[in-house]
Amino acid sequence: MAISRPDPRRRLKLPRNLPGGRRLQPYSRADAPYFRSPGFYLRVGGLAVVVAAGLSLLLLRAWSIQVLHGRQYAKDAHSQAFRTVDLLGQRGVIVDDAKRVIAGTTGHPVVDADAASLGSRGVHGHWNPSAAGLRALGRLARRTGRSRAALVARIRSGILHSPFAPAVVIQHPSAALANYLQERPDIYPGFKVGIEDTRNYPQDAFGSEFVGLLGQVTLDELKAHTYKGAQAGEVVGQSGVEAAYDHILNKGFVQARVPVDSMGHIAGALRVPRQKQPPTLQLSIDTRLQKAAQSALVYGMEQARATGHRPTGGSAVAIDPWTGAIKAIVSFPTFDQKRAASNPAYYSHVLNDNVSFSGLNRAINGVYPTGSTFKPIISEAALSAGIITPYTPQACTGSFTLGDHTFFNVERGANETMDLRTALEQSCDTWFYRLGARIWAADPARKATLIQSWARKLGLGARPPVDLTGAGAGYLPMPGRYFERHSGTPYTEGQAVNLAIGQGALQVSPLQLAVAYSALVNGGTVVRPHVGEAVIRNGVRHLLHFRPVRKVKLSPYTWAIKQGLYDAANNPSGTSFAVFNGFPIKVAGKTGTAEAPTAANSNDHSWYASWAPYSHPRLVVVAMIEHGGFGAQAAAPTVKKIYEAYFHPHGS
Secondary structure (H helix, E strand, O other): OOOOOOOOOOOOOOOOEOOOOOEOOOOOHHHHHHHOOHHHHHHHHHHHHHHHHHHHHHHHHHHHHHHHOHHHHHHHHHHOOEEEEEEEOOEOOEEOOOOOEEEEEEEEEEEEEOHHHHEEEOOOOOEEEOHHHHHHHHHHHHHHOOOHHHHHHHHHHHHHHOOOOOEEEEOOOOHHHHHHHHHOOOOOOOEEEEEEEEEEOOOOOOOHHHHOOEEEOOHHHHHHOOOOOOOOOOEEEOOHHHHHOHHHHEOOEEEEEEEEOOOOOEOOOOEOOOOOOOOEEEEOOOHHHHHHHHHHHHHHHHHHHHOOOOOOEEEEEEEOOOOOEEEEEEEEOOOOHHHHHHOHHHHHHHHOOOOOOOOOOHHHHOOEOOHHHHHHHHHHHHHHOOOOOOOOOEEEEOEEEEOOEEEEOOOOOOEEEEOHHHHHHHOOHHHHHHHHHHHHHHOHHHOOOHHHHHHHHOOOOOOOOOOOOOOOOOEOOOOOHHHHHHHOOOOOHHHHHHHOOOOOOOEEOHHHHHHHHHHHHHOOEEOOOEOEEEEEEOOEEEEOOOOOOEEOOOOOOHHHHHHHHHHHHHOOOOOOHHHHOOOOOOOEEEEEEEOOOOOOOOOOEEEEEEEEOOOOOOEEEEEEEEOOOOOOOOHHHHHHHHHHHHHOOOOO
16 A cells, blocks of 8 residues: 655645634643743743843943953053063263263174074073074184184073073174174174163273272172162172162163064064163262372372382372262272273173272272371360360370380480470371370270270261262271280270370271361261262252261360361471472371381381361362372372362462
């Protein structure tokens, strides 16, 4: 029996109404109560609310992305196409008191390597040259006289420091080499001559005593947070004002950008933003006086040699006694900071020079016994305590005996009675030996520490708060275990007597002595020595302020000390009269001859501490020639040369 198939073209048409007038319903009669119930409409309404809420959230999110955060997301998406490259930026200019440039910034050529075109990095970031890269590196090595391995090492070091920055393979190429490479880019693919900012010194080897050195921040400095905000690889000041004012001169890295593709490979040229000019640091240094002081120091050492001495170095400092502004500060031997900036071997030599100590600023870190330049300080101590007056008579003899020890005067035949002014004028040692013994006898329990107390008040025995690195604290010998442990002997009256003329274990820097003399001159203000003067931003000069360290109450008889030092330079019997006789500017000063025997050199240190003009001081100058002999033979002529350059007494 055949089974019939329905005709696909045949359609069944249902009636719209059933018999009895009933309408055809899309659901069964059994479901009718549910679809007509309130619960059904509640569920449908709830579903509509959920759908509407979801759509609203989607719309709000789209609005937030496009409108509220559109700019940020666009920036983020754009940044994914770039990588940040830290480049060394310009450093602030350093100028003198007349705005003459001492240290500036200039561009110098370097040879950069495109690491991506010369090789590739592995999964651990280690760069290896390709075969073509090795050939290019070999050609450059032969041309420059460097080894190929050294060039590869420079590229790897550069990538390690900054993966997307050009790697510097030759830091200071000659002009001939730079031109040669620029003319032959097809022979040396992957290399180009670029420009890198560096310090320049328009006045050549000048001011190393205060300018200081630059160098990459060390790991220890980063751990110690020596330079706030510094990053690895950053060049910072390592000494001098470069270090003290690094926070002003150094604005950190310049953040350049390089485009990359989706795989992180460099896809375009480095884009360096326009840099803001960092502030300019103005110093109190007078360039003209600084150069004159350098020449004066060399002259003083020549004078020492002419009298049979063997000077090993020297220093001088000239400061404003009212403000503490340093106008000149010189040290010899010194180094060439211009050469140190471009020659790593010389830079290392300066840091590790243990023979001449050329990197040592002797004016602030060289500490020595002062000799007789200490006598005004003990005089102030005795006057302020009422132990003596300007008219107190004491014997000046050829020797002074204390117990079983005899102290000798320079003039063995001396035998007269002097007051304070005459004793300072002629620098009678035995007069001050007796003064030291007198101070001890006034309060034996105190062991004459009145002397050290006044020396400390005037700035000795503590690190001077100067805005230069490396200042030394010196040493004031005091009774106690420290002195006994280091000297091997107890602190006795003999120690105090020896200290009275600036001998023994006393250690003072020329800067400390200049501050002490400034306080005696200006009425008791212990100034804060400084070389910083102002910061210039956008042409506006902002003065730096240096509050005094302290104010001390001097004796009403300090005038006698000043008069004695005036007589020393201007009376025929004065110790420096032979140097300043006929000098138009009236100078007051004290010579010092400090015993400092060593295994190699038994010559005394030569000191001179002074101010001028006498009646209205404008400058305090202290000079010290190591192993230079008598103060009047080497240090005093040095100071005179400095005053001549400052005051131009002969119209020069």
